[in-house]
Amino acid sequence: MRQKFEKFMQGRYGIDHFSRFLLVGALVCVLLSGLLRASALNYVSWILLIWMYYRMFSKNIRKRCEEERMYMDTKEKVVRFCKGEKSVISDSKTHKIYRCPHCRQKIRVPRGKGKIEITCPSCRSKFIKRT
Structure with a gap:
């Protein structure tokens, strides 16, 4: 069979x-x-x-x-x-994820730092966000 x-x-x-x-x-x-x-x-x-x-x-x-x-x-x-x-x-309790307004790269920054200037690692543009 x-x-x-x-x-x-x-x-x-x-x-x-x-x-x-x-x-x-x-x-x-x-x-x-x-x-x-x-x-x-x-x-x-x-x-x-x-x-x-x-x-x-x-x-x-x-x-x-x-x-x-x-x-x-x-x-x-x-x-x-x-x-x-x-x-x-x-990571949501310890970090916050932002997207670069120019190249849309995800950037992870620590929470609780107040208003900070973030520099994108890929396109080097700078933007300000509150963590």
Whole structure:
């Protein structure tokens, strides 16, 4: 039986990170539809499962690799954004973040210093802000 399945899967794309994401999304939708009694989430979970199986059994490997690359790029952007926001939130008690009015560079300055003149490290423009 295993050999038959392996032979069937030869030349097919298989499972990757994006397919796992679709599977987890479908499971979350099923759980939420059970808790919230929302039948629309059942349809969403079925769509996600069908999409996952379509990708898994597809023979168009180039297209699936492109989808995987787009997913990984988007995931990287989201993770990078969340890490940046996490550091801003954790530093919010001790530091304040300003943007340079000329080049839009983020500048972190300590709180509680009163009115100070801030020099942008990238464009060397100066501006005054209250910390």
